[in-house]
Amino acid sequence: MRRHVSPMTILTNEQAIYYLLSEKDILKEIQKINRDVSEILGLQSTTLVRLLLSHFHWDQDLLTDRYWDDPDRLFLKAKLPNPNSSPIDLTPASPAPSDGSDPNLVTCKTCYSDKPPNEFYSLACNHKHCLPCWRLYLQSCLANITNVKKISCPSNCNQIVDDEEALRLLKHDERLTKRYEQVMINSYVDTNRLTKWCPGNSCSTLVRINSHLTDCAQMISCDVCKTTFCFHCSKQWHDPIQCSLLVKWEKKNRDESMTSEWLIANTKECPNCHASIEKNGGCNHMTCRKPGCAHEFCWICFGPWKDHATRQCNVFREDGVNSNQLSARENLARYMHYFTRYQAHNQSLELETNHSNQVEQRIQEMQAESKTFTEQQATYKAFDVLQQCRRTLKYTYAFAYYLYRNNQAEVFEQNQADLERATEALSGFLEAEIDAEKNISIQLMDKTRYCDQRRKILIDHCKEGYSEHYWAGLDAY
Ligand SMILES: [Zn+2]
Numbered sequence: 001m002r003r004h005v006s007p008m009t010i011l012t013n014e015q016a017i018y019y020l021l022s023e024k025d026i027l028k029e030i031q032k033i034n035r036d037v038s039e040i041l042g043l044q045s046t047t048l049v050r051l052l053l054s055h056f057h058w059d060q061d062l063l064t065d066r067y068w069d070d071p072d073r074l075f076l077k078a079k080l081p082n083p084n085s086s087p088i089d090l091t092p093a094s095p096a097p098s099d100g101s102d103p104n105l106v107t108c109k110t111c112y113s114d115k116p117p118n119e120f121y122s123l124a125c126n127h128k129h130c131l132p133c134w135r136l137y138l139q140s141c142l143a144n145i146t147n148v149k150k151i152s153c154p155s156n157c158n159q160i161v162d163d164e165e166a167l168r169l170l171k172h173d174e175r176l177t178k179r180y181e182q183v184m185i186n187s188y189v190d191t192n193r194l195t196k197w198c199p200g201n202s203c204s205t206l207v208r209i210n211s212h213l214t215d216c217a218q219m220i221s222c223d224v225c226k227t228t229f230c231f232h233c234s235k236q237w238h239d240p241i242q243c244s245l246l247v248k249w250e251k252k253n254r255d256e257s258m259t260s261e262w263l264i265a266n267t268k269e270c271p272n273c274h275a276s277i278e279k280n281g282g283c284n285h286m287t288c289r290k291p292g293c294a295h296e297f298c299w300i301c302f303g304p305w306k307d308h309a310t311r312q313c314n315v316f317r318e319d320g321v322n323s324n325q326l327s328a329r330e331n332l333a334r335y336m337h338y339f340t341r342y343q344a345h346n347q348s349l350e351l352e353t354n355h356s357n358q359v360e361q362r363i364q365e366m367q368a369e370s371k372t373f374t375e376q377q378a379t380y381k382a383f384d385v386l387q388q389c390r391r392t393l394k395y396t397y398a399f400a401y402y403l404y405r406n407n408q409a410e411v412f413e414q415n416q417a418d419l420e421r422a423t424e425a426l427s428g429f430l431e432a433e434i435d436a437e438k439n440i441s442i443q444l445m446d447k448t449r450y451c452d453q454r455r456k457i458l459i460d461h462c463k464e465g466y467s468e469h470y471w472a473g474l475d476a477y
């Protein structure tokens with residue numbers, strides 16, 4: 001179990017504590033909670049406690065409160081057998097052995113074969129079923145569920161099979177044991193608001209957070225698969241946009257996908273010589289490779305790079321009209337402005353992630369050679385910061401699309417432009433210099449630190465805006 005701290009939300013500057021757990025950790029934890037609560041409530045069956053807890057979304061305090069209030073009502077509402085009042089349903093015990101058969105044998109209530117008593121198992125209800133029938137029964141129960149509600153006696157009475165008992169009956173079947181544990185874990189995760197699976201590709205890490213604010217984005221970094229995601233919506237970490245608005249933005253992108261695909265597919269040539277350009281690095285400062293051209297331009301707006309520093313590429317210029325009166329065509333142009341930038345940073349993020357993986361490999365190869373430890377660390381750090389900046393930039397364009405213009409929005413745009421410039425400079429530096437043998441770590445560290453700083457300034461201003469209500473057009477919390 002690894003403990004982590006993260007800035008809690010895009011709304012506040014609080015720190016949230018969260019834990020990364022393996023499936024083994026979580027099983028131990030489930031068992032511990034069940035034992036503890038069983039003791040408090042004086043209930044024998046830890047499985048009954050597990051089912052009660054899942055009814056209360058694993059809120060122990062709420063369960064104990066309700067239990068002391070009125071236990072009978074509690075069991076009724078949770079649709080679970082009440083061990084304090086419900087008499088054990090003892091209806092038909094096993095049928096008496098028929099004439100002529102061995103009186104020492106017991107008849108199974110499932111398959112009706114006669115076997116010695118030690119080949120049977122029964123719950124408190126004393127309904128005797130032979131062990132092979134039990135296994136088949138449990139197997140069929142497990143086949144149809146993804147999370148253990150309850151497994152009752154095969155004689156259809158009100159007795160519940162305890163987890164420990166079920167696991168003991170399945171002891172020799174590794175596959176079914178695993179399946180039972182998996183189902184126990186799923187039922188814990190599905191009903192527990194403070195626990196979630198890491199959404200990373202086939203990652204089986206669990207995250208448990210110690211407090212959960214509804215509707216607030218919370219950042220989680222999985223150190224197993226290196227995914228950084230939002231606890232609330234399970235998407236890629238999307239600071240500074242809210243979860244709810246991100247859903248809207250992604251829907252908009254799906255609705256407009258025909259238009260945007262056309263535009264993006266048709267703008268891939270050098271604005272000077274019209275040679276087609278293929279992009280394989282993340283940096284958006286482009287230089288045309290065609291002999292004799294060498295035109296430098298911005299991949300996002302296709303403007304010349306030389307006046308890029310003074311002209312804000314990130315701001316959408318409405319020609320004098322106010323945004324309520326934009327025509328459909330202008331509205332589309334406005335949307336495309338933000339969407340292309342959102343898309344461009346996303347593409348850069350992907351390319352730079354690939355690049356960083358290659359570099360990581362190279363660094364390992366060079367370890368024995370000239371690279372010092374500082375240089376290696378500087379490179380890792382630079383890629384890490386670069387990826388954070390790309391991710392932030394990407395989502396600032398969704399944020400900006402919904403934002404109404406005001407003075408604070410202009411401050412935001414300035415911060416965005418600064419971060420964008422710093423990010424392209426770092427990206428270009430990493431692309432150009434990584435093969436060179438000269439000492440680059442000082443410059444690299446400077447550029448990295450500057451990017452990191454710019455990103456923090458932007459995010460802090462966004463957070464301040466949420467709490468001070470600068471932002472109009474964004475969803476309210
Ligand atoms: Zn049987």
Ligand SMILES: [Zn+2]
Nearest residue numbers: 125127153157
């Ligand atoms: Zn029974």
Ligand SMILES: [Zn+2]
Nearest residue numbers: 198203222225
């Ligand atoms: Zn993960």
Ligand SMILES: [Zn+2]
Nearest residue numbers: 217230233243
């Ligand atoms: Zn979210």
Ligand SMILES: [Zn+2]
Nearest residue numbers: 270273288293
């Ligand atoms: Zn060219």
Ligand SMILES: [Zn+2]
Nearest residue numbers: 298300301313
């Ligand atoms: Zn540009």
